[in-house]
Amino acid sequence: MEQNENYIKGCKELDCKNYKTAIGYFSKAIEENPSDKDSLIKRADAYLEIEEYDKWGDDLFLQSKLYTKELKKDRKDYVVLYKRGEIYRFLNRDKQATADYERVIKLKPDYVAAYIGLGYIKMHQGKEELNQALNIFTQAISIHPNNSQALFNIANIYY
Numbered sequence: 001m002e003q004n005e006n007y008i009k010g011c012k013e014l015d016c017k018n019y020k021t022a023i024g025y026f027s028k029a030i031e032e033n034p035s036d037k038d039s040l041i042k043r044a045d046a047y048l049e050i051e052e053y054d055k056w057g058d059d060l061f062l063q064s065k066l067y068t069k070e071l072k073k074d075r076k077d078y079v080v081l082y083k084r085g086e087i088y089r090f091l092n093r094d095k096q097a098t099a100d101y102e103r104v105i106k107l108k109p110d111y112v113a114a115y116i117g118l119g120y121i122k123m124h125q126g127k128e129e130l131n132q133a134l135n136i137f138t139q140a141i142s143i144h145p146n147n148s149q150a151l152f153n154i155a156n157i158y159y
Helices: 005-015 019-032 037-049 053-073 078-090 094-107 112-123 127-143 148-158
Strands: none
Touching: 005 019, 005 037, 019 037, 037 053, 053 078, 078 094, 078 112, 094 112, 112 127, 112 148, 127 148
16 A cells, blocks of 8 residues: 555654654544554654653554454454554553454464563463463464563563
């Protein structure tokens, strides 16, 4: 999909750290095409940079709705499912994120990123979930032995 002029200008402003100007361009792009996930993602990044967390969260929520819409067309799109899981995790919707990560793992058992996301949630749910997190990260390492995120998280569990 070809990006519109406002998206391109927004990216240039984002690269120059002109976050508020970038937000304006991304907002125009989204007005022109409300399904423009790329502009939503970039605008959310800009909001995060200027510490406008409520607006960042709003954009993440809008992204999750677009991913949900895509999943209605193809319920086996594990990449879209993973991306929605990541958004849910960032929004502290652990139950929804867990469900998405678990579905990704069923659809594509070698998709290491889903194990990392799921393990991260378990790791932060308390001591009673640490063994489960450890097992999940160990599974990730069995698929990708040098995965730095899995190794780092295992080290944090033991620390």
